[in-house]
Amino acid sequence: MTGRALSADWLKIRGKGIWFLVFLAPIGLTAMQALNFGLRLDYLKEQYADNLWGGLLGNVVVFVPLALMLGATILSSMIAGIEHEQGSWKQLLAMPIKRPAVYLAKFLLACVLLMISCLLLTAGVVGLGLVLGFDAKDIPWAQALKLGLMPLAGALPVLSIELWFTLVSKNQALPVTFGIILAITGMFSLSISPQFPLAWAQMAWSAPNAYLYAAMGAGLGILILLIGMMHFSRKDVA
Incomplete structure (x- = not known):
């Protein structure tokens, strides 16, 4: 059931600007560091001479938690807004799909979109390092992949609580x-x-x-997910 609901949600996000948001964050963070290193390349290369890639990743990751939490908030609102704006909750929930499956599908959709954004950030940062002349042999692939994915796990409570609030509230101003x-x-x-x-x-x-x-983030996020799922299953969503 969750798979069917998730497939339907993938179709619903077409043309809604959600993919623009998914690409915007990694492009924005990469561009910010391109400007930072471009203007101070000699100084930063000297400062991070022992670990150029580590210096680049360290400069990027400072902004990742904020970007993830804001991204989780906006994505949750946009995903929930599709149902609220079209007034399709009653029609959706009248289908032979259980409410927990509908809720879980929207959570998984948000997670997958954020993971895609994180992987795009990894690709963007690696590409930027190569453009700046960093040695390709020294690319710390493990750390680069963790760049967004580890903070994403830590930020899951925010995603879970935001998805809960946006799904049960027709007025998106308060949860946002x-x-x-x-x-x-x-x-x-x-x-x-x-x-x-x-x-x-x-x-x-x-x-x-x-x-x-x-x-800990993943555990608390799942706990909030389950609480939100139970509330959603009992609430009359219009």
Whole structure:
């Protein structure tokens, strides 16, 4: 059932501007670092002489948690907005597909779109490094792949709570505003505590035990997903 619902959701996002958003974030972050390194290439090459690729990845990843949380907020709103704008909830939920399957399909769709965006960021950063003259033999593929995927795992609670709020609320202003507040708070979350959930997207990259924070983020995200799914299954969505 979830597969059928997911296939239908893939068709629904055509022409809705969602793919533009998926490409916008990695292109924007890559362009930002192209400008940064382009203007200060000699200085940055000297500063990161021992690890040029690590320096490039470190400069990019600073902005990844914010981009992920904002992306999760906007994607959730756009995915939910398709049903709200068309007034198709009653028709959709009257089909022989269980509500949890409908909810899970939309969560998986958002996850896949964010993963695609993260992989595009990896490709963009590697391409930028090659353009800047970094040695192709030294490309840290494992770290480059983790660039977005590890913070994504840490940011799953934000995705789960935003998808929940946007799906059950016809007025998207409140959940989107809440998501923006979460994203901005996440920028300063390390000053609160590394154990604060909004800090996990950063800790999933920078902490010595990064996998622990990624696992914590994924675990909390799944818990919120299940709570939201139960609420959605009982709520009269119009």
